[in-house]
Amino acid sequence: MNEGSETRTRPGQAAERIVIVGAGTSGLALASELALRGIPCRVLERCGWQKENSTTPGNVQSVARLLSGASDPTVGLTRPGGRFAHTTLVADSAVEDLLQMRAHQLGVEIIRPAEVIDVDQDADGVTVRARGEPGEWQERAAYVVGCDGADSIVRKLSGIPVEGKTHSFAAVLADASLRWPPDAELMVHGSDKGVMGCVACADGSFRVVCIDRTRRWADEPATQDELRASLWRVTGRDLEPYEARWMTRLRLHERLAARYRDGRVLLAGNAAHLHSPVSGHGLDIGIQDSFNLGWKLAAVLDGWASPWLLDSYESERRPVAERAIRATGGVTATVTTPSAFGGAMRGFTPSGRLPLVSVESDMPSISLRYPAPGEAGHLAGRWLPDLQLSLPDGAVTRLYDLLCDGRLGLLDLGPFGASAVTADGWSDRGRPIVADLLDPVDLRGAVAVLVRPDGYAAWSTDAPDPEVRAAECGKALTRWCGDKSRSGTGALAGAAAGYVAGAVPGALSTVTADPGAYAVRPRITDPDVVSGGIDAIF
């Protein structure tokens, strides 16, 4: 402790509380997921202010979902697979703004500046030491989640090793005007010197990223002259950037935490995994970590989680990061290797476009399947699109709008709602949804699906016999929601009741910000460019 600093315990602490370290996109998303379920949580953020600008997320179904309640900031890269299975170009800071607003609406306490300097767990909880304007103080929590980014102190203090490597070269990212811009509004160009990507924005500027493999990592800030030289070297043309209003140097990592959990300490987002921004999966994977972890931690604190549920966070999410690291690492190697093979690969691609990761097939949150036992049904472990549904009273709604009260949804598409009746005993944890499907989506014959709060199917059945269906459904509810007779502390039931009464804002649709004010506003208008170039987007 520093001399003269104050040590104090902040009021309102409870052993039932979660402390989240870091108010980036992962930490803020997790805080909202917990608050939605009535779990008290507090976010400690080192930075006294919010970032003004940072990055451009690429394909991010979770971000599209975040922004869907307001206007449409997307570039219109919609593909089959659901309302949110498309690419959104929006600044990281905008996503943070929206998430912070939502967290505030849900009553989350975000403390800035609060730098966490020590984490110490025992059998009953975790003690966190932080320092900020009032000096130093201690927090006590049931669990601590490190969402504190690449250099995570939570990870280090928990002794969780990191596996992988860091590249010696770097990428430069910038928002700048170009005196001699490329003809296309969206362009990716590879050569034996590196790769550059460039997206036109509505204000006439360009978001540019350039990996110049002849330049090594340097600690000094990137400059406009350096960007100009790199772009020239890589493309063979002088694009002449000027009036760069934001610029950063980005180190390329391929690193993964050996574990996502050490007792009462968990990791999410960049604290757990780091990979090249090629293909733009980082933000989505971090937010999806939080969606996955939030309801499971809430179930633990509410007392109804099966013993395996919290461990399934790591077994489901770590392989996703592992796969992204492998995929983006492969692309990075191709665009940066000096070898003849790499040159041949680059030369093989038509019109300088590189075979970067396909958005539709490789968007991790859409294409992955979590491990599920065979008897759990065809859809178990798969992501469900935001289905359009018709309810018995004739109302038309969307699946995700019914999943925002923290409970699992028991979607019953069969006659008479035979499975939904089974959910009666679990109504504080599972919400029965009797509906007809309006979307022409192939649900592989499923007539009932138990949908987790993060949008993945826990179980499905195509059994035609209603009694068989109901019996299977009871087993699935017991597996995922605990015993029927077991009741939790009521936090979740309270949150659910609040939602129904309108007291708890329904998930993301209540965010009132105008995302148009934040969106990068790409000005891509040519549908051929969009559909042809989508596989090449960063």
Ligand SMILES: Cc1cc2nc3c(=O)[nH]c(=O)nc-3n(C[C@H](O)[C@H](O)[C@H](O)COP(=O)(O)OP(=O)(O)OC[C@H]3O[C@@H](n4cnc5c(N)ncnc54)[C@H](O)[C@@H]3O)c2cc1C
């Ligand atoms: C230049 C760049 C370009 C990118 N491009 C894309 C892209 O196109 N598409 C995409 O999907 N992703 C992209 N990413 C990745 C994406 O931005 C990250 O994956 C995402 O922001 C991770 O969020 P996070 O909350 O896990 O971590 P961070 O955003 O790093 O947040 C961590 C937070 O923890 C705080 N913190 C750290 N230490 C402490 C401490 N001791 N105490 C308290 N607080 C602490 C930090 O101040 C910070 O606010 C890019 C990243 C970079 C750097």
